[in-house]
Amino acid sequence: xxxxxxxxxxxxxxxxxxxxxxxxxxxxxxxxxxxxxxxxxxxxxxxxxxxxxxxxxxxxxxxxxxxxxxxxxxxxxxxxxxxxxxxxxxxxxxxxxxxxxxxxxxxxxxxxxxxxxxxxxxxxxxxxxxxxxxxxxxxxxxxxxxxxxxxxxxxxxxxxxxxxxxx
Numbered sequence: 001x002x003x004x005x006x007x008x009x010x011x012x013x014x015x016x017x018x019x020x021x022x023x024x025x026x027x028x029x030x031x032x033x034x035x036x037x038x039x040x041x042x043x044x045x046x047x048x049x050x051x052x053x054x055x056x057x058x059x060x061x062x063x064x065x066x067x068x069x070x071x072x073x074x075x076x077x078x079x080x081x082x083x084x085x086x087x088x089x090x091x092x093x094x095x096x097x098x099x100x101x102x103x104x105x106x107x108x109x110x111x112x113x114x115x116x117x118x119x120x121x122x123x124x125x126x127x128x129x130x131x132x133x134x135x136x137x138x139x140x141x142x143x144x145x146x147x148x149x150x151x152x153x154x155x156x157x158x159x160x161x162x163x164x165x166x167x
Contacts, residue, residue, distance in 0.1 A: 001040055003034060004038050006033050008033040010031070011029045011031045011032055012029065012030055013029055014028045014037070015027070025041070027039065027041075049098070049102050051105050052103065052105065053105050054105060058102065061095065063092065066091055066112065069112065070084045070112065070127075071084060073124075074116075074123045079119060079120050087112070087116070091108065091112055091115065095111075112127065113131065117147075121147055124147070125147065
């Protein structure tokens with residue numbers, strides 16, 4: 001591991017700990033040359049599928065793109081970075097469980113939208129407006145109306161029926 005300060009590769013591990021979810025190991029290291037300390041994180045390299053774009057191009061899966069899209073959708077919303085990372089984790093897990101070598105970008109986009117739908121309705125609409133590239137306000141309104149009707153249906157299920165007198 002290269003020291004981020006002096007770029008020497010001779011260093012030693014002083015402390016290792018598992019992360020809270022046991023998905024990675026945090027290591028504190030000390031450089032033998034400059035004696036400065038730094039932290040590294042180690043996680044299992046999982047084989048992610050190639051992403052097939054709308055135009056047919058193929059590129060490697062990039063977690064950073066998912067997180068950046070989520071951050072933009074959740075900007076100025078009460079959604080923490082931990083929640084964003086948890087969504088990215090669930091999207092990755094979903095892709096890995098599929099076991100496919102290639103996956104259309106549309107599948108990833110729909111998975112992210114489902115996660116946002118359950119997390120924050122405003123972030124969901126923001127993401128959907130960019131992802132589905134609405135051509136006009138009518139397409140946008142159709143999406144909003146579907147979201148509103150789903151919310152009303154869910155609220156009706158949670159609200160107990162009002163009893164009439166004498167029942």
